[in-house]
Amino acid sequence: MLTPELLHGLRNLSLAARQAAEGFLNGAHASRRHGAGMEFSQYRPYQPGDDLRRLDWRLAARSDRYYLRESEIDTSLTVHLLLDASASMNHRDDNGLTKLDYARLLLGALAYLATQQGDAVGLTILHPAGLQHLPPRADARQLPRLYHALETTEATGHFPGTGTLAQLTARRQRALTVCVTDLYEEGTEINTLLTRLRATSGDVLLLHLMAHNELKFSYQASVTFRDLETGHTLQIDASQQRAAYQKQLEAWLQETARQARRQGFDYHLLDTSQPLDAAMREFIRRRNLGS
Structure with missing residues (x-):
């Protein structure tokens, strides 16, 4: 792999x-x-x-x-890729990659799969100051456009608010929406956006990124954590807090998955230390159901 x-x-x-x-x-x-x-x-x-x-x-x-x-008529659809580019995506795993690094690779691979299948692929990068949007296209120049946008984006600030996101749900357009995010939010802004996209566009595949050091809490001794979006810091003894942290994390992940599926999203948790295969397999399954 x-x-x-x-x-x-x-x-x-x-x-x-x-x-x-x-x-x-x-x-x-x-x-x-x-x-x-x-x-x-x-x-x-x-x-x-x-x-x-x-x-x-x-x-x-x-x-x-x-x-x-060998002899069938191809089917195609519209695939709309969403990238959460808020500052929390700068979290770095033990392998040296940030969540944003992983998201670029993942979305690039999904765009390649969809484009080669003949799908019209679009990309929206969710920035706090506004949206960087590439409308869905199926022409040969679309992949280089998508790759350039992904390579040059930086993760900053908070997840954009309702006003900034309104243009994404302003009109109905049938599509498979694939959202790559770490689900770090102040309130329910990510869930609200995906709920509206589910209503206006149809299928939503939610790919939830978490770093391996977050999932396993592999920190040792005294550690100072800094919130990448607010700048707030917290100093703890990692060894003493590990059991409580993992218990709370497991409960949150279970509830997150339950809520997502109840609202009609296809939810998949991804460990950013692992290969992209699980996400691509889920994309193929979801794409097939929509074609």
Whole structure:
């Protein structure tokens, strides 16, 4: 598997996105035996470099096997990618990557998958001062636009307020919305936005990023924490607080997942120390259901 550190080390988002997407498809195929009864006259196994527009996404969602259609009409949809670029996304894991670094790789890979399938892909970067928006397109120049926007964005300030976000839900446009965020918010602004997008656009896939050192609380001895958005600091003894922290975190994660699914979102928790495969698998499943 291609680790986030390896992909980030390429220092080339276009290359990293393609490597991640094609490595995932090829690895998933290689790890499974062909099922009995597969119609090989209509399908052939995916190979690196194949045109992903011919990939049978429905078969992939049902079986996690990746085959190309030899003679079917392609389906496509609109994919709207959302990136939380508030300052909390600057949190750095033990592997040296920030949540924003991971989000860039992830969204780049998802954009590559969707574009190769023929989908119209758009991107909105959520900044506190305003939105950076690239409308959905299916032309050959869209991927470079998306990569440039992702590579040049910086995480600053708070998650934008209701007024700034209003333009995202001003008109109805059927799409699969994929939101990558750490769910750090002052109130319920992220949940409110996704609820409105669910009503106006349809399907919402919520990819919740957490660093490994947050999930495992791998800190030792006396530690001073600083809130990246407010600047507030807190000094604690990590060893003494670990058990209480992990208990509260587990309760919060369970409630977060329950609330998201109750409101109709597809929710998936991602550890930023882990490969992108789980998120890409969830995207393929959700994309298939919407096509």
